[in-house]
Amino acid sequence: xILDHKEQEQLTxxxxxxxxxxxxxxxxGNDENSHYVKIFLDELAKRSSKxxxxxxxxxxxxxxCLSRKGQKARITFAGLPFGRExxxxxxALQEVDSIEPLSKGRMAKRLKEIEVPLHFETYVSLTCKNCxxxxxxxxxxxxxxxxxxxxxxxxxxxxxxxxxxxxFSVPTVLLNGExxxxxxxxxxxxxxxxxxxxxxxxxxxKGTFDLLIVGGxxxxxSAAIFAARKKLSVGLxxxxxxxxxxxxxxxxxxxxYPFIKGTQLMDEIDIHIGQYAIDQxxxxxxxxxxxxxxxxxxxxxxxxxxxxxxxxxxVGASWNKLNIxxxxxLFNRGxxxxxxxxxxxxxxxxVAVIGSKNQAVQGxxxxxxYAKHVFVLTHSDNVKADKILVEHLLSxxxxxxxxxxxxxxxxxxEHVEGLVYKQGILNKTEFLSLDGVFVQIGFAPDTKWLxxxxxxxxxxxxxxxxxxGMTNIEGIFAAGDCTNxxxxxIVLAMAAGCTAALSAHSYLLHQ
Ligand SMILES: Cc1cc2nc3c(=O)[nH]c(=O)nc-3n(C[C@H](O)[C@H](O)[C@H](O)COP(=O)(O)OP(=O)(O)OC[C@H]3O[C@@H](n4cnc5c(N)ncnc54)[C@H](O)[C@@H]3O)c2cc1C
Numbered sequence: 010x011i012l013d014h015k016e017q018e019q020l021t022x023x024x025x026x027x028x029x030x031x032x033x034x035x036x037x038g039n040d041e042n043s044h045y046v047k048i049f050l051d052e053l054a055k056r057s058s059k060x061x062x063x064x065x066x067x068x069x070x071x072x073x074c075l076s077r078k079g080q081k082a083r084i085t086f087a088g089l090p091f092g093r094e095x096x097x098x099x100x101a102l103q104e105v106d107s108i109e110p111l112s113k114g115r116m117a118k119r120l121k122e123i124e125v126p127l128h129f130e131t132y133v134s135l136t137c138k139n140c141x142x143x144x145x146x147x148x149x150x151x152x153x154x155x156x157x158x159x160x161x162x163x164x165x166x167x168x169x170x171x172x173x174x175x176x177f178s179v180p181t182v183l184l185n186g187e188x189x190x191x192x193x194x195x196x197x198x199x200x201x202x203x204x205x206x207x208x209x210x211x212x213x214x215k216g217t218f219d220l221l222i223v224g225g226x227x228x229x230x231s232a233a234i235f236a237a238r239k240k241l242s243v244g245l246x247x248x249x250x251x252x253x254x255x256x257x258x259x260x261x262x263x264x265x266y267p268f269i270k271g272t273q274l275m276d277e278i279d280i281h282i283g284q285y286a287i288d289q290x291x292x293x294x295x296x297x298x299x300x301x302x303x304x305x306x307x308x309x310x311x312x313x314x315x316x317x318x319x320x321x322x323x324v325g326a327s328w329n330k331l332n333i334x335x336x337x338x339l340f341n342r343g344x345x346x347x348x349x350x351x352x353x354x355x356x357x358x359x360v361a362v363i364g365s366k367n368q369a370v371q372g373x374x375x376x377x378x379y380a381k382h383v384f385v386l387t388h389s390d391n392v393k394a395d396k397i398l399v400e401h402l403l404s405x406x407x408x409x410x411x412x413x414x415x416x417x418x419x420x421x422x423e424h425v426e427g428l429v430y431k432q433g434i435l436n437k438t439e440f441l442s443l444d445g446v447f448v449q450i451g452f453a454p455d456t457k458w459l460x461x462x463x464x465x466x467x468x469x470x471x472x473x474x475x476x477x478g479m480t481n482i483e484g485i486f487a488a489g490d491c492t493n494x495x496x497x498x499i500v501l502a503m504a505a506g507c508t509a510a511l512s513a514h515s516y517l518l519h520q
Contacts, residue, residue, distance in 0.1 A: 011049070030060075031075060031105060032079060032132055033054075034063050035063070067087075075101055080432070089166070090298075094134060097148065100145055123156050125154075129144050139192075139353075142272060175423050219243065219319065220243050224246075224489065225245060229506060236321075241513075244287075244288040245290065247289075247291055256271060265502065300482055301485050324491045325489055329448070333416060336448070343443075343446060348375045352376050358381060359442065360445040363416055363448050363449065364385075364449035369447075369511060372449050376447065382411050391412060413434055419446050430444055455491060467493050471491075479512055488508040
């Protein structure tokens with residue numbers, strides 16, 4: 010058995026609670042992966058008389074699906090659901106047994122809109138924290154609606170297939186065979202995409218908000234709660250709820266929580282926000298602000314326009330880009346940012362990390378666990394990270410540091426095949442053959458879309474605010490990482506969200 014002691018205990022506990030007969034239909038071959046899946050399934054059957062294994066033909070080998078006896082299976086695991094997916098498997102087992110999602114169907118009321126079959130497939134890596142969230146939520150949806158089915162696909166067990174489909178990032182979700190989402194998203198957001206919800210028509214009846222908040226990270230969520238407590242009518246627009254919290258493996262400076270995962274903190278915030286009448290419009294990108302008389306019009310990427318008396322911008326910051334040929338074209342096809350999520354997809358491959366500060370060096374060290382070789386390219390003379398990290402990096406046998414490297418192009422047709430860089434000393438153009446490129450050169454505020462808005466931005470693109478979180482335009486406030494305030498931290502983003510919301514309230518009182 011390949012499970013550790015704690016996992017074995019968890020499995021024993023769950024198996025002991027099963028009330029119904031669970032049928033596992035398995036499609037196995039003679040390959041090594043099938044061998045391990047077989048060991049795992051045999052062990053389950055051995056440990057519980059409620060579990061029966063049947064041979065079946067499924068779209069992938071190895072794969073197995075779970076159902077209660079006499080019912081159609083709608084949850085499938087292709088490959089072994091171990092690591093971060095082991096809780097997904099346990100949860101699926103419990104839910105199939107009880108036919109009741111553990112979250113009590115937060116998304117249940119939305120399912121009435123489903124008329125056609127929706128088959129979701131999620132490519133995961135077993136170390137990706139964002140993947141298991143999607144897997145668990147899509148599994149729940151599959152249990153809630155007979156037209157929905159879901160298959161988790163363990164990326165390392167289906168390397169060839171992934172290459173053919175150009176999937177180089179997890180979690181990647183397909184709906185009826187088409188990629189609909191890459192990167193972190195909640196099940197609810199995936200459902201929004203699948204249902205095409207939030208069409209322009211859905212916005213037409215919304216009227217004028219007192220306050221619209223753009224951004225669903227710590228700053229935006231804090232602003233929303235403070236504004237709702239002042240009884241303002243509040244709308245919260247977010248491309249990705251949680252913002253960067255979704256990317257943080259551990260937070261140790263959130264006062265009151267000596268340790269908390271970013272996703273856990275987001276879950277807590279989600280519950281908190283849910284206690285107020287805040288109109289949450291997730292998975293929406295704002296592309297323009299227009300101030301007309303006393304109203305601010307907010308234009309969304311889908312074409313809809315919302316109106317508000319005041320706006321808080323809490324759009325945060327995103328990974329910096331190199332802005333070189335091939336970077337955008339090959340994004341998620343070998344070009345990536347998150348070594349923690351996407352690293353395992355590059356097992357035994359050659360990858361490059363571009364950057365030399367702490368984040369990049371930590372990323373390179375992590376990647377060295379999986380990759381055959383890691384090249385760290387920096388345009389400076391040396392690696393700029395903390396000494397302890399640099400020493401660790403340089404001690405790794407499968408790491409090469411290339412200094413004074415000016416990366417010119419990321420090359421590849423269907424996926425990354427290499428990069429071209431110019432070496433400072435020799436001024437010579439070199440080609441490095443690679444399978445992946447991790448761009449880790451810091452963050453920039455997500456404010457490019459505001460350049461023509463008349464809102465003052467500084468030379469870094471940060472929104473200039475005063476001590477009340479006010480921009481130079483009346484009624485428009487800003488908070489968090491997207492502003493010119495120093496130090497980019499969660500507690501500061503939350504505090505700034507509070508300031509902006511209270512200032513907006515005060516502004517509205519004087520209107
Ligand atoms: C790897 C990593 C580790 C970190 N660790 C810590 C830590 O341990 N402790 C700590 O205090 N801080 C940490 N930080 C920093 C912390 O995450 C940020 O300071 C904080 O998330 C900022 O919050 P925010 O709300 O301003 O922005 P974000 O969290 O970036 O949220 C921005 C929000 O705006 C949305 N958005 C952006 N543009 C648009 C648009 N045009 N339309 C609609 N929505 C939009 C995004 O989807 C998102 O919802 C870490 C950051 C990273 C990347």
